[in-house]
Amino acid sequence: MKPEEADLLLRLLKLIKALRVKTEMRGIITFIPTTGGARTELDQVVLYQKGRKLEGGVWIPRDPITHAGIVTYALPINAPHCIRRDLDGAIGSAACDLTIVVGGSIAWKEGDPGYDKYLVVGNLGEECGLVWGGRWPKPHTDLDHFELPDWRSLPLVEV
Numbered sequence: 001m002k003p004e005e006a007d008l009l010l011r012l013l014k015l016i017k018a019l020r021v022k023t024e025m026r027g028i029i030t031f032i033p034t035t036g037g038a039r040t041e042l043d044q045v046v047l048y049q050k051g052r053k054l055e056g057g058v059w060i061p062r063d064p065i066t067h068a069g070i071v072t073y074a075l076p077i078n079a080p081h082c083i084r085r086d087l088d089g090a091i092g093s094a095a096c097d098l099t100i101v102v103g104g105s106i107a108w109k110e111g112d113p114g115y116d117k118y119l120v121v122g123n124l125g126e127e128c129g130l131v132w133g134g135r136w137p138k139p140h141t142d143l144d145h146f147e148l149p150d151w152r153s154l155p156l157v158e159v
């Protein structure tokens with residue numbers, strides 16, 4: 001599989017490709033970052049630890065007010081990026097992160113060039129049949145996250 005396809009389930013890959021054509025037509029360049037596709041359970045746990053500290057056996061936010069540094073709220077069982085088995089038996093990620101790139105730089109935060117275009121990309125993603133993380137309430141808002149609507153019904157695969 002080509003690296004840019006990020007080990008996505010084929011159903012998802014088709015929708016992401018359709019979305020990227022739509023964004024490209026509007027002059028919006030997108031990019032799937034390294035952790036934007038399939039993740040092992042270990043990858044997910046490592047990401048979950050970011051911005052948290054272990055206290056009494058529980059991972060709690062380092063900054064309970066702003067949640068600074070937290071990059072995910074999902075442990076593997078609740079993470080659509082963790083490899084799942086699709087209805088046809090294929091395995092892969094049921095989610096894909098699609099960042100916006102302007103002048104070679106990814107728009108990660110407010111004020112970055114292109115950051116204001118996530119709503120456009122999100123709306124187009126929804127038109128394609130994807131669930132967009134930009135609709136989730138703060139602090140769970142995830143502007144670059146897209147997932148298959150039915151991923152919760154797909155079993156997690158240990159790799």
Ligand SMILES: [Zn+2]
Pocket residue numbers: 081095096097142144145146
């Ligand atoms: Zn994501």
